[in-house]
Amino acid sequence: MIVMREFDKCLKERRIVKIRVSDEMITREIESAEYDLHKAEESFLNEDYKWSSIQAYYSMFHAVKALVLQKGYREKSHYCLLVALRELYVETEELGSELADNFELSMNFRKEADYAFIYDRESAEIALNYAVDILKQTRKLIKPKKIEKYSHEDEID
Numbered sequence: 001m002i003v004m005r006e007f008d009k010c011l012k013e014r015r016i017v018k019i020r021v022s023d024e025m026i027t028r029e030i031e032s033a034e035y036d037l038h039k040a041e042e043s044f045l046n047e048d049y050k051w052s053s054i055q056a057y058y059s060m061f062h063a064v065k066a067l068v069l070q071k072g073y074r075e076k077s078h079y080c081l082l083v084a085l086r087e088l089y090v091e092t093e094e095l096g097s098e099l100a101d102n103f104e105l106s107m108n109f110r111k112e113a114d115y116a117f118i119y120d121r122e123s124a125e126i127a128l129n130y131a132v133d134i135l136k137q138t139r140k141l142i143k144p145k146k147i148e149k150y151s152h153e154d155e156i157d
Contacts, residue, residue: 007087010080019074026142029066033059033138037131040124049124050113056127057110060103063131063138070142078107089141099137102130 010016040055061078064085068075071088075081082104089095106127113119 005087006083010077010083015077015080016068016073016075016084018072019069021069021072021074026066026069029062029069030135030138030142033062033066033131033135035059036062037128037135040128040131044124044128047121049121050117050119052124053106053109053113053119053127056124056131057106059131060106060127060134063134064103066142067138082107094141095137099134103134106130 004012007016011018036055036059040052040059043049043052043055061081064081065075067089068081068084071084073084073088075084082100085095085103086097086100090097090100109119109123109127113123
């Protein structure tokens with residue numbers, strides 16, 4: 001019996017798709033990650049640990065999405081984004097498995113805070129620390145591709 005890898009399942013189910021990626025798409029995700037991290041820190045300082053946990057997770061989500069975009073894929077599922085992170089970065093040893101594990105734990109914190117109303121200062125602080133680390137690691141790995149700008153002047157002889 002052949003067992004299909006999770007990444008291949010996500011591709012087959014179209015929860016991860018191969019796409020053309022622009023630097024702008026990647027930049028937008030990094031900017032979203034930075035914005036959400038800033039908001040998570042504000043919420044934490046205001047002792048709003050539920051929103052801090054959720055916002056910290058979304059900071060990580062956007063940072064990881066930027067990484068996956070850089071490899072030419074777009075996610076259509078939070079779970080498959082994690083699978084893609086493991087496949088495209090952990091398996092290639094560009095990132096350690098701890099980073100993916102931290103993303104997964106924060107995904108669980110977000111679900112608990114959002115759907116079960118289970119959250120506390122400690123989980124929010126952990127998620128914030130992970131978000132800072134993931135954004136830092138993402139910035140190290142993002143290498144914008146050179147975009148060739150199309151100009152009508154190029155057609156004039």
